[in-house]
Amino acid sequence: MEPQQHQLLLAVYGLPEGLRPTIREIASRLFIEHHSAVELVNRLEHKGLIARHPGMEDKREVWIRLTPSGRTVLRKLAVAHRDELERAGPQLTRSLNAALRSRSQRVAS
Numbered sequence: 582m583e584p585q586q587h588q589l590l591l592a593v594y595g596l597p598e599g600l601r602p603t604i605r606e607i608a609s610r611l612f613i614e615h616h617s618a619v620e621l622v623n624r625l626e627h628k629g630l631i632a633r634h635p636g637m638e639d640k641r642e643v644w645i646r647l648t649p650s651g652r653t654v655l656r657k658l659a660v661a662h663r664d665e666l667e668r669a670g671p672q673l674t675r676s677l678n679a680a681l682r683s684r685s686q687r688v689a690s
Contacts, residue, residue: 582654582658585611585613585621586621586624586625586630587655587658588611589607589611589618589621589622589625589631590625590630590631590647590651590654590655591655592607592610592611593607593631593645593646593647593651594647594652594655596610601636601642601644602644602645602646603636603642603643603644603645604618604619604622604643604645605618607622607645622645625651628650629648629650629651630647630648630650630651630654631645631646631647631648631651632645632646632648633645633646634646
């Protein structure tokens with residue numbers, strides 16, 4: 582899965598209550614053009630990860646929703662990313678501490 586596709590799934594899943602899950606809203610949250618969001622939605626819909634539905638009040642409006650498969654993929658990605666961070670965490674912490682110590686020594690000099 583492409584990173585932007587993952588980001589789109591996250592944007593749909595994490596949309597705050599009261600905001601409409603339209604392509605325009607998703608494009609705005611991802612800082613991409615409307616036509617780029619449409620293409621991402623098309624690809625994810627083709628994979629069965631999202632579905633389009635008519636808007637609640639305005640049937641001309643199209644809302645984006647995660648499918649059960651989309652939720653499953655998002656959950657698997659979240660677990661894989663968490664596991665990766667847990668494995669890399671100690672080394673990442675050592676590297677960051679070393680960089681901070683080096684910076685502190687340069688500032689003190």
